[in-house]
Amino acid sequence: MLNQIALRLVLPLALLIATLAAADATAQRPQREVKWVNPQVANVKGLEHKVLASKSLGHDVGYAVWTPPGYDAKGATRYPVIYFLHGAGGTEASDSGGFSSMVAGKIRQGDFPPAICVFPNGGMSGYRDPVEAMIIDELIPRIDHDYATRAEAAGRAIAGFSMGGAGAVRLAILHPELFCAAGSWGGALSRRGSGEDSPLLPAAKTAARTLQANHFELLTINGDQDLPAGFTPLGKVLKPLEIPHQVVTLPDTKHNLGHYYERSAETMLTFLARRLRGE
Template sequence: MNYKSSKILLLVSLLTLISCRYSQDVAAQPAQKLQPTISILPPQPNTNELAKPLTYKLETYDSKVMGANRTYGVSLPPGYEQNTQQRYPVIFLLHGGHGDPNSWFDRQKGQALKTLEKLYATNKLPPSIIITPDGNDKRGTSPYWDPQYIDGPQGNVSTAVGDELVKVVKTRYRTLPNPDFWAMGGLSSGGWGAINVGLHNLPRFSILFSHSGYFKDKSGPQNSPIIYIKNISPQAKKRLKIYLDSGLSDTEELDEGKQFAKVLNQLKIYNIFHQFPGSHTWEYWREHLADSLTFVGEQFRVSQIAHAADNLGFDRAKNPPNN
């Protein structure tokens, strides 16, 4: 039996075990009011919930880290207002150069609402809270420089995005607290930013993804994921799941992606690297956002099974579900 077949068999066995255990418990206990849980993914939206168009809006918060009000975008999942006891996974989407929190949802650029509606309708992504941070530093956005997702002279953007905004989101929305249900990704400099910020905030994010990103930064090894990732703890390496893609015509980023994927494989960090036709354009990123979010959805579900196995006393160290 190959590795993939073994993995599938393990997951099916776990689901069967969980189902049997649940049936036994229900049969043995008197009926009682179910208590809300913060460790289980929300169910896929029903027809009525899917019929309501997804929305997106901008919000602000007082950033102590940046010393000014900061903006972020948010799209709440279908059923969020109705299912008041349910908690949700969270996905941060980082913009690239000359961008802002609107970029991923702009009708001429990212068109993320269309992608999300399709993924929810086809059960490829569990209902999730989508957050688009402001990745610009104190200089603001400009065609002459990319956002700096670092803590540096122009502001502590990495801390603002990876720590401060996480706390704001947890306060304002019903989120699943475990980092296995938090993901962060982005495009171009936001793809680098997602990996860089994520690696500096591993207690908060376990799933990272990058479209057309680069992995070496001129500020040095501390903000160059291809170098920095070698120094994270063995426990963090086991927990991480990383998705990468680059366009075949996007030669520089494609080469960086190949090099980074090679390092991830050497470190035995779970990853997927796709090389798709295309270049460094919104057309490419729009098309492949569904691929990264499908990966994220798969990892959310694997984590749910793993957490259920932990609750049943299953030894994940001997039988890892996805590493």
């Protein structure tokens, strides 16, 4: 009897100690350091690294810009712009070479309109708060000032992977006056839970008229092992509003950008090309 009583007392105490130890370990675990300026971008023709003195962030932040072959810097030709957002742990250099090279290939084939690609550094922000303000209030106006862009929603699309995919959808819904399309690879309303309580759901309803006026369309691509229902609640909101939302589920695919490139680059780039042509 005494042994049973002792066991009943020891087990909860051991559980409490283990819980406190785990919490302490989490508290002590260093957060991933964010390097805000990363000038070593891929050696791709037309790709340049730039630095923005951001008032929103309170420090410099890097971004990369790719201009298409034959880019007319004098402004006689105006170009649409794609903003591509990296995933958690990435930087402005992470995807700039790979994504811009895919766009360049499609332009050479005549399957994509000549376009500018911009790659912001979002740190680990989820593209919220100061980073959101940096992109919306500082970077987009800077790009429109410095480059020969079509500075209107019809000439601006946003896409990304993982945190960047979710961020692309988020920024497009919260700033519906800015974009005609958003594309997400491996994103979700929430990495935990169903996303039914996401603030983007009421925001989409509020933004509906502007999204409709800009002929906004959404493409979400997820692996069957990578939150394939990650945007289902948003799709349910968009459907009665008659805002197109194409959902693609890739078989045998986990959370790997290389696999998304291999298995659905054609789908994503065809979607972005169609929207930037106004089709």
